[in-house]
Amino acid sequence: MPNISYNKWQKIKEAFLKSSKWQSMRQQIISRDGGVCSICGFDTSLNVHHIKSHYYFPDLALDPDNLITLCQKHHKEIHNNKTTKSALVKYYKKQYEERPIKK
Numbered sequence: 849m850p851n852i853s854y855n856k857w858q859k860i861k862e863a864f865l866k867s868s869k870w871q872s873m874r875q876q877i878i879s880r881d882g883g884v885c886s887i888c889g890f891d892t893s894l895n896v897h898h899i900k901s902h903y904y905f906p907d908l909a910l911d912p913d914n915l916i917t918l919c920q921k922h923h924k925e926i927h928n929n930k931t932t933k934s935a936l937v938k939y940y941k942k943q944y945e946e947r948p949i950k951k
């Protein structure tokens with residue numbers, strides 16, 4: 849667990865979400881995912897979600913492999929653990945199979 853207070857974290861996160869790095873990565877991820885929610889295909893109110901939490905894995909905050917486009921509903925559900933992660937895993941397996949290995 850990162851050694852910072854929750855309040856401090858909130859400030860870091862806020863600044864991150866406003867950063868131009870994040871804004872352009874966000875756009876990139878949404879277009880990579882075809883401009884739709886990766887679970888249901890809905891195309892409005894899109895959020896880009898960190899699969900491995902930004903808090904625990906700050907190094908992955910701008911890693912495209914750690915980012916996924918979700919609609920607001922599914923984003924909420926993922927955070928409330930209502931949508932099983934298996935939906936994401938399934939999507940990810942598919943992505944990895946279809947995507948040429950880059951590293």
Ligand SMILES: [Zn+2]
Nearest residue numbers: 885888919922
């Ligand atoms: Zn959705």
Ligand SMILES: [Zn+2]
Nearest residue numbers: 896897898923
């Ligand atoms: Zn999220």
